[in-house]
Amino acid sequence: MQYPAPIAKLINSFTKLPGIGAKTAARLAFYILEMPESDVLEFAQNLINAKRDLTHCSVCGNITDQDPCIICSDRGRDKSIILVVEDTRDVMSMERMQEFNGYYHVLGGVLSPMEGTGPDDLNVAPLIKRLADEAVKEVIIATNATSEGEATAVYLSRLIKPSGIKVTRLAHGLSVGSDIEYADEMTLFRAIEGRREI
């Protein structure tokens, strides 16, 4: 015996999402049945709207509902610095910090030979074009501290440096509030390597 068709289809839709297996999908689908109808209709509408109304900013590649995006449209920011990140969520993390006042560039991923992602699959060419057009003095590469993120950073720095623009990378070291006891060897090595006089 199978679940009735409407619930089986909903479970199937949930299993297409990352990190959601058959058991979790069933739990979510049954939860939907108990939700107020207005919430479910709103959920369905939000899915459609997010897919239909959002696009990538033609300047920085960030996900946006207006083009250029709200950050690229802000003329009050510092034109001399571009911070390069992997995806939109990284832009949000940086903005939450409320300390960075330059512009962003969203790569939409990282170089990954394993997954067949090369420079042409990323938002790299528009970045190089921005660097030629604009009064950019520094590019901060803020890809993740993973091997792919590091490789992408090295690739970009080699690409940009010949133009004379300063290329920097986020510092590696201990997270604020973390215990040395639990830090991995690479992080400790980077923390010692990057030590500063106090």
Next chain:
Amino acid sequence: MQYPAPIAKLINSFTKLPGIGAKTAARLAFYILEMPESDVLEFAQNLINAKRDLTHCSVCGNITDQDPCIICSDRGRDKSIILVVEDTRDVMSMERMQEFNGYYHVLGGVLSPMEGTGPDDLNVAPLIKRLADEAVKEVIIATNATSEGEATAVYLSRLIKPSGIKVTRLAHGLSVGSDIEYADEMTLFRAIEGRREI
């Protein structure tokens, strides 16, 4: 800075689901943006259909797209046994076993003074009515082996026994394939208590 409205609303919808926090909701929402539009539209439609087309079977309380449900409509089953479960997923688990040929009754929850769930909030009265109407000889109470499940089983057995119908409870013991080393004390106690001659 906030996410663009369409994505913020979608994240908000995802956080309403059980076990999905802000970070997971954001990850799911961004994944939706990368999905093919047809899959997203189908997901939205499946949400609406599941909510609109499904109802509770007027006989057993199971979730169904036809009333009475496919099991209650099956006249080839054994009328003398009713197996009482907490929810529809438990019916599915029992059916997967392919060994039970009686009918079901879905309570829609368990007694829980902590959450304010009393007998009137459960599908109990229709069960008692079924027992009076039908040629039922045995009621198997298959609520979960939790304290609420046990309390509900005791409550139901006290309610049903005066009518002379046999009331049984699923056996407790070691899971098939499990190690004694990892079994908890209560399970071991129940396994010894329920030991059988071989």
